[in-house]
Amino acid sequence: MTAMTTREAQAVDAALDRFRDEQGALLPVLHAVQDNLGYIPKGATPALASAFNISRAEVHGVITYYHHFRQTEPAQHKLAICQAEACQARGCRSLTATAEAAVGCRLGEHTDDNRWELEPVYCLGLCASGPSVELDGKLYARITPERLEALIRKKELS
């Protein structure tokens, strides 16, 4: 099992401490760790298992079951593109192709230099103003391929 760095261990301890008194708090703890580090360290599994008195397999099962949780460091920029029906009706398929060409990786993958990752998302709740994307945590709706390219270029320069 991979050992955690000091920073990782501190993040896990802080999260466990924060939700010590809350019942069934594995998800809030995982969120707190990921919000802090950007990912959930693989080495965190034993500490989490022991804190919740469940098996390591169960902790691993929870982390890998939910799409939101990740065990690898995120890319510098994350672009999530809605792939659900309401955005399909408003052109998300061609928008996705534009994004893939602009950043140089396929949906669900990241670039070799880990500068960009493209993620499918199934509904951001902006279904009357699609297609919509989330770029580095900020929502954008009524996005055209041209506007998306401009947003990507702006991030490239930052």
Next chain:
Amino acid sequence: MSITVYVPRDSAALAVGADEVAAALQEQAAKRGAKISLVRNGSRGLLWLEPMVEVVVNGKRLAYGPVAPEDVAGLLDAGLLEGKTHRLALGDIAEHPYLKNQERLTFARVGITDPLSLEDYQAHEGFAGLRAALKLAPADIVQQVLDSGLRGRGGAGFPAGIKWKTVLGAQAAQKYIVVNADEGDSGTFADRMVMEGDPYMLIEGMAIAGIAVGATRGYVYIRSEYPDAVEVMEAAVERATAAGFLGDNILGSGKAFRIIVRKAAGSYVCGEETALLESLEGKRGIVRAKPPLPALAGLFGQPTVINNVLTLAAVPFILARGPKAYADFGMGRSRGTLPFQLAGNIRHGGLVEKAFGVTARELIETFGGGTESGRPARAVQIGGPLGAYLPDSLLDLPMDYEALAAKGAVLGHGGLVVFDDTVDMAEQARYAMEFCAIESCGKCTPCRIGSTRGAEVIQRLQAKPAEAPVQAKLLRDLCDTMLNGSLCAMGGMTPYPVLSALDHFPEDFHLAAPAHQAA
């Protein structure tokens, strides 16, 4: 005196630049020496007009939209603060036909008030339902909900009062109220708008439910794709607790109710109530077999009321105005109103709250103004990814649980997604199967395996038109297995979009005649 200006904080407004518009207003007003008091309201739900700026002039709220940050200087020069005319002027927003022709019971305050202002909330009938409930015996509160005819708004349409009655009758030291705010269906955003635009209404509904069934603890399970809703709900719970509307002694009544906001983690199937409960307990979101019902053995094995956001949001009105005032709206066994959500390829997309019985055509054409692209509408998916695709010929159906079920369709959470004539319905059917394969919890075989095989069958059909009749037969057989053999609605309803596409749009599947005539 300063002039009150509203700029929405709803994420559908933020995603099209509402924050930038608000900042430009502050800056440009200051430059001109004008004193404005900026309120960040919820959205009125006229989403094609967002960001929509409103200014209060002579007691009326005059609106302008859609406003881009670069429009702000010109708007102020034209006299926005005096309500003067401009190409973006919409006039008195309360008189706008899109709003005027609605029956807003649940969404009465959304877009009007400052979502986090307790004063605003109470000035608009807020907490009147809770105060009424505190004077009633628990069984009488449940009776009012029963009498209102309120049914679960998550999709299944189960009578809310019966659920509550079961939990009230259950004996346990700890009971729970759980709000299903895992609004994962594409084409729906009403839960999000409630949480971001009128969070105290949901809190009030939860507190009433808690008092009614004897639950002292509540959870709101909100999808992680809604960070703004999570933030607003957390702030609202904190403020409501500090003001004594929640806590150990609600408004001095001696009754206790506390709320915890929980963030989900991106699993669609967690919108299924038992998977949601598993997730709240810190486990994988795997569907439970029923029985036992959550009403008897729900969260942490205790009696639990689990309701959708819109179900609980309807409760304060019912308690404040009486069950009859609510039941007077609607048709048949579908009483009250439903906040419909017009989405996809539609000109005037947004939120339309109407009594049950309105037709899909009225919603899409009268309110929605047809497609955004200007091309003919070809298909409408009602009720999310597990809902049927309806052709034009079925759009005159009244929006009512039973009327839709009779046509193999569902109302679901009230979302309508419009597609124009460029849509490929075989591709939509394939996507439905693919989505099920991505999101299946894996517990039952028809859903876990069936969805993957389903996507493959449709792919083969797309690739080899000559084999279409054989593959279509195989697909129908598979759908039958999924429909009848799945543990929950995920696998059990994925056939709805698939079969409806096949039935109503056979030409997209390289089939000449409607295949169901041959079957």
